Each structure stands twice: as structure tokens, then as C-alpha cells.
Amino acid sequence: MLDHSIIEELKKLAKDEASFKRIAELFEQERSLRLQKEQHLNLLEAAIRNDYDSILITELNLEKPGPRIVYVNDGFLKMTGYKREEVIGQTPRILQGPKTDRKVLDKLKRSLQEGGSFFGQTINYRKDGSEFVNQWDIHPLLDREGNITHWVSYQHDITERKRAEQRLIDSNLDMNDSYEETKKIYLDLSPEGAVVGSNVAFREMLGYDKDEITNYNLWDLTPGKHADTLKSIFTTGQWKKEFADGGTKALILQKKNGLATQVEAKTRIMELKDGGHLIRCDITNVSLRKNVMKVLRQRNEEFNKIFERKADFKYGLQIDETGEPVFTWFSDGFANMTGYKPEEMKGKGGWKKLVHKDDQKPATEHLKSVSQGKSSCEKIRIVLKDGSVKTIMDYVKLDENDGKGGMKGSAIEVRKDTLSLV
Known part of the structure; x- marks a missing residue:
């Protein structure tokens, strides 16, 4: 709910009860969007902290x-x-x-x-x-x-891990502190497929304690048909190919609660002092990574919904024979942000009129970089029709559909509340 003081202020500004209710609804929608965005960011932070x-x-x-x-x-x-x-x-x-x-x-x-x-x-x-x-x-x-x-x-x-890799581990598989406590996920297997070691991060991922996990083979931690395939790999000696040194193996593991999780194992064959071998798996939780990327995409979508509606415009641009930038078209958002009608700024002189005089040199270098085939992003100030100044983030690239070297750009207003979310 909106704060009482805000509600009272809206009542004063509204011309009648219907107007007040509509304004209050819009404020509440905006507040809900912001809360949802904050929740997504908090979820993202929690996922990052864990992995x-x-x-x-x-x-x-x-x-x-x-x-x-x-x-x-x-x-x-x-x-x-x-x-x-x-x-x-x-x-x-x-x-x-x-x-x-x-x-x-x-x-x-x-x-x-x-x-x-x-x-x-x-x-x-x-x-x-x-x-x-x-x-x-x-x-x-x-x-x-x-x-x-x-x-x-x-x-x-990974400093400690790299140091640990320089040391041979003994035949009793004693785990050093960097292995046991690191946030990276490790699993050690015998050539027969038995789980002979794991660190805290691996056990927490699947929900087992230290004593439980060493009672299993790898295929015991894998659901359904995947278990049969893995068992065959180890019993027939194919592990040397499937878990080769420096390779990557995709696996489906089953947590203690029955849920499946997708992982990738970067494998390293380590030689023990007694002449035996150990398969060390550096595990990446792919399922969690996908969730993180999903949240990032959702965060970008929420960002766009909240801010791009009134603070964004796109445009086309050419460099004329004198080297001066010339606007060729604008999206509908241009007039909303700047106060200018598109026809006022198209053609010669429009670019110099819009871009703040103190920012025209870096803006020109910005466009020069684009003309050489590089996408470029630059923070510049523009002068609105009412004389006020706004800062925008200007992203420009070559227009692939323009055979004359034209460019197309996207301008997003830079505001304190926008930057704090990135």
C-alpha cells in the first residue's frame, strides 16, 4: 500500500475522486514493479553468493x-x-x-x-x-x-586450488583445507567409479553427509537410464575415454530428496603415490547457472518495462560530405524526451543543436569508431527544447540495412535510480 502522506498529496493534486483513484492505481503499479525487481535482484545475489x-x-x-x-x-x-x-x-x-x-x-x-x-x-x-x-x-x-x-x-x-594441484595427494586421500572448504564443487572417483572423496560444496549440493557419500558409486547418484550408462562406462574400462584428462563430461545427478540436477564435470587424472589413479571432477552446477541467467534476463526485462517507456528513443544517422553528423529519422520516443519534433532536428545542424557543445568532441570520436565497423557506447549530454540538459547513454552501430554507411543508435536517459540497478 502507498504511504498515507503520499495518498493525501495525490488527493490534493487530483481534480476529482475518479482522477485520484486512477493516479493511485498507477503509483501502486509502479511500486509493485519496483518491489518485484528488487526481489529478482535479491534472488540473483543469493544465487551468486552460493556459487x-x-x-x-x-x-x-x-x-x-x-x-x-x-x-x-x-x-x-x-x-x-x-x-x-x-x-x-x-x-x-x-x-x-x-x-x-x-x-x-x-x-x-x-x-x-x-x-x-x-x-x-x-x-x-x-x-x-x-x-x-x-x-x-x-x-x-x-x-x-x-x-x-x-x-x-x-x-x-582459484589460487589455493592451483597450489594444491602442484602437490601430490597421498594414497589415503587426505583432503587439505582448500579442497574441503572451497566454494568450488569437487568429486573424486576411483577408476572403478566409486566415490572416494568429495568436498562440502558437493555434499551440500546433493544433500549427503561425509560418511554417507563414500558408500556410493557414481551411478548410484544418477537417475534411471543415466545410471546404467555410467555403470557400463566404468565396468568396461571406457572411463579413460569418457573421463579423459582435461575433458568435460555432462552428468545428471540425483539429490538425496530425489530431485535431479544437471552438472558439467571438468576431469583431471591425478597419479597417486602408490601408482594408482584418481579421477578428480571439478563440478559446475549447470542447473543453478541457468537459473542465474534466467534471473538476469528477467532483471533486464523488468528494467526495460520500468524505465524505457519514457526514457528511450532510437534514431538513424549519416555522416555528410563535410563530416558533420546528420539525423535521418527518429522513433516516437524522441519527442517525448527532448520536446523537439523530429522534423526540427533532421538534416544539417540538428545534431550540433541537440548534442551539448562540451560533449561534441567525444561524441564525434564515438561516431568515428562506429564508422570503422565497431559498435560503441558513450555517455553524452543533450540539450532539450526547453534549454534543460539530460545525460544519455548513446549506443550506436552500423545499420546493416543501409548501403550508404548509415548508423542507427539507441539513447537511454541516465538517472540515479537507473544506474543503481545495473
């Missing part, structure tokens, strides 16, 4: 100085030692240093430029200068039209 050390979201632009950070969770702050206000607006380059692998970064950039995801690791640096091994799982965030708007990076500090 990831850190998460950050950046803007789209990959060109130097790199995509600016618009969101980090508390795990990122804990992992890196930075404060939130120290990283928002910066780029992930603040984590790089002398030992950061340039080849990995180049591979990451190529993958993202193609609109794909990236999984990799390299050395990063905390605020105090100390090193840690950062493993990324980076995915694009899309709007309802399928355009990439941001990058989301799930991160793990």
Missing part, C-alpha cells in the same frame, strides 16, 4: 580503455580489497599487472567481439598488490531485440 566468489557487470564497449564497470557484488569487494566506489566507472584493467597473461586477454577480447562467451584464467592483482589466480566465466547480456548491452563476469579465486 561464485565474485561477479561484475560491465558496459558493452571493448575498445580502450575497456568496458567500464557498472556493478560489483560484495564477493568482488572481498576478493579484491577494493571499495565499491573505487571500482564503479573503472575498467577491469585495474586488476591487471606484470604477470597477467596478455595472450589470455587477447583471446578473451576476440571471443567477446564475436558476441560469444569466454572461460579462462590468469593472474590478477588485489588493491594491496598481492597476486591471485582469477578464473572467469563471462557471458553477454541481451536486450529484448537480441542486442548485447552488457557483459557479466562470474569469477573465482
Whole structure:
């Protein structure tokens, strides 16, 4: 329900009882949307805390100085030692240093430029200068039209795991603290398929305690026909192929309560001191990851529903023979935001009239980058018809349907309440 003081103020502003009821309904709808969005964000944070050390979201632009950070969770702050206000607006380059692998970064950039995801690791640096091994799982965030708007990076500090991999484990399979307590999910199997070790994260995922889990073979933790397939793999010796060193195996595991969960196991064959072998599985909970991505998509949809209706317009643009940007068309939202009729701003002079004079130089560089085939995103100010100034996030790319080098852009108003949700 709306606060009593707000209700009283609406009554004063409404011209009659019917108007008051309608205004109150609209306020209540807006409040409900905001509450739903906050609930989705809280759900996302809870999922992240349970499965990831850190998460950050950046803007789209990959060109130097790199995509600016618009969101980090508390795990990122804990992992890196930075404060939130120290990283928002910066780029992930603040984590790089002398030992950061340039080849990995180049591979990451190529993958993202193609609109794909990236999984990799390299050395990063905390605020105090100390090193840690950062493993990324980076995915694009899309709007309802399928355009990439941001990058989301799930991160793990795998320093202890990398150190542990340098040590041989003994034949009794004693588990060190980094293995047992890490948020990563581990399962150790014998070549016969028996569960010989697991960490807390794996046992919590399936709902078993430490003593219970070692009484099972892998296929005992798998439902239906999947169990028969796995049993055959181990009893016929096919595990060397199916669980090969450095490979990835998709599995369906069954929790103690009977529910199934989809996972991926990155496998590593480890040699024991007694000459035997151990299959170490680094587990990713695919079901949980899908839920996280679903929540992220829902969050973007809610964001659009709340803010894009009145704070968004699209436009077409050409660069004329003198090098001046010229607007060619506008969407309906242009007049709502700026106060100008489209015909007032089309043609020569319109762009210079709309873009704030102090921002015309960076805006020109922004468009120059697009003309060279790169999508670009830039924060600029525009001057409205009434003389007031608004800040927009201007995303521009080449118009594939225009054979004359035209561009199309999307302008979204930047407001405090908008930025706090990203």
C-alpha cells in the first residue's frame, strides 16, 4: 500500500475522486514493479553468493580503455580489497599487472567481439598488490531485440586450488583445507567409479553427509537410464575415454530428496603415490547457472518495462560530405524526451543543436569508431527544447540495412535510480 502522506498529496493534486483513484492505481503499479525487481535482484545475489566468489557487470564497449564497470557484488569487494566506489566507472584493467597473461586477454577480447562467451584464467592483482589466480566465466547480456548491452563476469579465486594441484595427494586421500572448504564443487572417483572423496560444496549440493557419500558409486547418484550408462562406462574400462584428462563430461545427478540436477564435470587424472589413479571432477552446477541467467534476463526485462517507456528513443544517422553528423529519422520516443519534433532536428545542424557543445568532441570520436565497423557506447549530454540538459547513454552501430554507411543508435536517459540497478 502507498504511504498515507503520499495518498493525501495525490488527493490534493487530483481534480476529482475518479482522477485520484486512477493516479493511485498507477503509483501502486509502479511500486509493485519496483518491489518485484528488487526481489529478482535479491534472488540473483543469493544465487551468486552460493556459487561464485565474485561477479561484475560491465558496459558493452571493448575498445580502450575497456568496458567500464557498472556493478560489483560484495564477493568482488572481498576478493579484491577494493571499495565499491573505487571500482564503479573503472575498467577491469585495474586488476591487471606484470604477470597477467596478455595472450589470455587477447583471446578473451576476440571471443567477446564475436558476441560469444569466454572461460579462462590468469593472474590478477588485489588493491594491496598481492597476486591471485582469477578464473572467469563471462557471458553477454541481451536486450529484448537480441542486442548485447552488457557483459557479466562470474569469477573465482582459484589460487589455493592451483597450489594444491602442484602437490601430490597421498594414497589415503587426505583432503587439505582448500579442497574441503572451497566454494568450488569437487568429486573424486576411483577408476572403478566409486566415490572416494568429495568436498562440502558437493555434499551440500546433493544433500549427503561425509560418511554417507563414500558408500556410493557414481551411478548410484544418477537417475534411471543415466545410471546404467555410467555403470557400463566404468565396468568396461571406457572411463579413460569418457573421463579423459582435461575433458568435460555432462552428468545428471540425483539429490538425496530425489530431485535431479544437471552438472558439467571438468576431469583431471591425478597419479597417486602408490601408482594408482584418481579421477578428480571439478563440478559446475549447470542447473543453478541457468537459473542465474534466467534471473538476469528477467532483471533486464523488468528494467526495460520500468524505465524505457519514457526514457528511450532510437534514431538513424549519416555522416555528410563535410563530416558533420546528420539525423535521418527518429522513433516516437524522441519527442517525448527532448520536446523537439523530429522534423526540427533532421538534416544539417540538428545534431550540433541537440548534442551539448562540451560533449561534441567525444561524441564525434564515438561516431568515428562506429564508422570503422565497431559498435560503441558513450555517455553524452543533450540539450532539450526547453534549454534543460539530460545525460544519455548513446549506443550506436552500423545499420546493416543501409548501403550508404548509415548508423542507427539507441539513447537511454541516465538517472540515479537507473544506474543503481545495473
